[in-house]
Amino acid sequence: RRSPHRSLPSSSYSSSSSSSSSLASLPAYAMASASFRSQSKSSLAASSANDPSVLGALVPPVLPERDDTRIAMDVGYLNARDAAALDAELMSSPGFSLEQLMELAGLAVAEAVYDVVVVDDDGGDDDGVCGNRKKKRALLVCGPGNNGGDGLVAARHLCHFGIDATVVYPVRSSKAHFVNLVRQCEDLGIPILDRVPGTTNTNTTTTAIEADEGGDDDEDDDNEEDDDSHYDVIVDAVFGFSFRPGSEPREPFASAISGMMDMRRRLDGSTILVSVDVPSGWDVDGDDGKTMTTTAANLVPDVLVSLTAPKPFVKSFRGRHFIGGRFLPPALAEKYGIRTMEVKMDRGDDSHRETLDPGVDSDDWAAQYQEYLDENVVQAGIDADIKDEEVDDWTVQYAKYCEERESEFFGTNR
Ligand SMILES: NC(=O)C1=CN([C@@H]2O[C@H](COP(=O)(O)OP(=O)(O)OC[C@H]3O[C@@H](n4cnc5c(N)ncnc54)[C@H](OP(=O)(O)O)[C@@H]3O)[C@@H](O)[C@H]2O)[C@H](O)CC1
Numbered sequence: 001r002r003s004p005h006r007s008l009p010s011s012s013y014s015s016s017s018s019s020s021s022s023l024a025s026l027p028a029y030a031m032a033s034a035s036f037r038s039q040s041k042s043s044l045a046a047s048s049a050n051d052p053s054v055l056g057a058l059v060p061p062v063l064p065e066r067d068d069t070r071i072a073m074d075v076g077y078l079n080a081r082d083a084a085a086l087d088a089e090l091m092s093s094p095g096f097s098l099e100q101l102m103e104l105a106g107l108a109v110a111e112a113v114y115d116v117v118v119v120d121d122d123g124g125d126d127d128g129v130c131g132n133r134k135k136k137r138a139l140l141v142c143g144p145g146n147n148g149g150d151g152l153v154a155a156r157h158l159c160h161f162g163i164d165a166t167v168v169y170p171v172r173s174s175k176a177h178f179v180n181l182v183r184q185c186e187d188l189g190i191p192i193l194d195r196v197p198g199t200t201n202t203n204t205t206t207t208a209i210e211a212d213e214g215g216d217d218d219e220d221d222d223n224e225e226d227d228d229s230h231y232d233v234i235v236d237a238v239f240g241f242s243f244r245p246g247s248e249p250r251e252p253f254a255s256a257i258s259g260m261m262d263m264r265r266r267l268d269g270s271t272i273l274v275s276v277d278v279p280s281g282w283d284v285d286g287d288d289g290k291t292m293t294t295t296a297a298n299l300v301p302d303v304l305v306s307l308t309a310p311k312p313f314v315k316s317f318r319g320r321h322f323i324g325g326r327f328l329p330p331a332l333a334e335k336y337g338i339r340t341m342e343v344k345m346d347r348g349d350d351s352h353r354e355t356l357d358p359g360v361d362s363d364d365w366a367a368q369y370q371e372y373l374d375e376n377v378v379q380a381g382i383d384a385d386i387k388d389e390e391v392d393d394w395t396v397q398y399a400k401y402c403e404e405r406e407s408e409f410f411g412t413n414r
C-alpha cells in the first residue's frame, strides 16, 4: 500500500501532514477519535456561522482543533516589513524573477490543497479523483496583488492535478504576467468569475484592463455558476503580507471575503478553507488574533500555506499549517532569522516526483503515532475487523489522549 501522504510532488511541507492521512486507515477502535477530528471542524464552523452574535463582530477566531504552531516556532517568523524586504532581496541578489517565485508559491498552494482535499480523503488518486470517484471542486478567490497571482497559478496546477478549479478574480490586473496567468487558466477551461457564486455584485467589477480601455466587459459580469454549487475547498488568495490592517478591506474585496464565509455557511462547514500566506484581512503582524479587521473576523481558515516563512499572526492560528516556497539561500535565511526545515527526500513509488517530507519530530505526538502505525499496524496488515482483545496498551493510551483533547477542545469552544 502506498503511503498516501507521500503521493504528491511537494514544494510545500506540513509539520504533520502524515497524521491526518493516516487516520483514514486506522483500525476500528481508533476511528472514533478519527471521526471526532473530521466532524469537529464542520460542527464548529456551523456553530460559529449560525451564531449571529459573532457575525461581523470583532472577535477572536473560533479555532479549529489542529494546532500546527510548532512548525512556526521551529522555522521562525517573518513580519510584514521583513517579508517585503526579503522578497525584494530575492529578486535582486539571487536574481529570482517574480514569475519564478509566484510559480513556486502557487505550486506549493496547489499541492497543499491536493493534500487536504484528495489525499486525506480516502487515500486519493493521482487524477484528483478520490474514493467516491467524484472530481473535487476548488474555488480560488484571487485579490489584486501577488497573493492573487499565487491563487491564479494554483488554479492552473490544480486543474492539471485533476481538480475542477474555478477562479474568482474581481479586479483583473493589467500587468502582463497576470494577463498571461488568466489566459493560461482560460486555455484550460477554468471559469474566471467576477464574484463569489451566490453573492450579489456590490461594485462595478470594472477590471484594471477595462478601466484602461474605458469600458466594461459583459462577459466578466455574468456569474454563470449555480449559487448552490458545492466546492470541496475554497482558496483564499485575496490579500497577503501587503494588506494594511489599519482600514477595512475595500470593495469588491470586502464582498469577496464575506462571500467566502457565506459560502462556507451555506455549505454547512463541509468546505475546507485554505488561506494563502495570510488569512485575508487579518493583521499580518498581530499575534493575538484580536487586531484583524471586522470584515475578516470570522474568516477562520482550516489550512494555512505560509510562503517562505510564517508571519507573526500564525501564533494565533490553529489549524493545519504548510510552509511552501523553497527558494531561500542560506545567507538570506540567516539574515532574516529563518531556519529552513530539515526535510528528507522520499523516493518510493513516486521517484519521478520531487516529494518532501518533514521527517519525524520526536516531540510531535502525531508524528510518533504515524511512525508507530507505519511500523506496527499497517505493515502487520491489521485491519478494521481487529478484535477488542487484541487491543494493546498503546491504543488505550491513544484513546485516552484523544478523549482528553476532545474534552479540552469542547470544554473551551462549546
Ligand atoms: N517570497 C514570497 O514569499 C513570495 C510571496 N508572494 C505572494 O505575494 C504576496 C504579497 O503580495 P503583494 O502584491 O505585495 O501584496 P498583497 O497581494 O498582499 O496585496 C496587495 C494589494 O492589496 C491591496 N490592499 C492593501 N490593503 C488593502 C485594503 N485595506 N483594502 C483593499 N485593498 C488593499 C493593495 O492595494 P493598494 O491600492 O492599497 O496598494 C494591493 O493591490 C505574499 O503574501 C505572497 O502570497 C509572491 O507570489 C512570490 C514570492
Ligand SMILES: [K+]
Binding pocket: 147, 236, 237, 238, 239, 240, 275, 276, 277, 278, 279, 280
Ligand atoms: K490570503
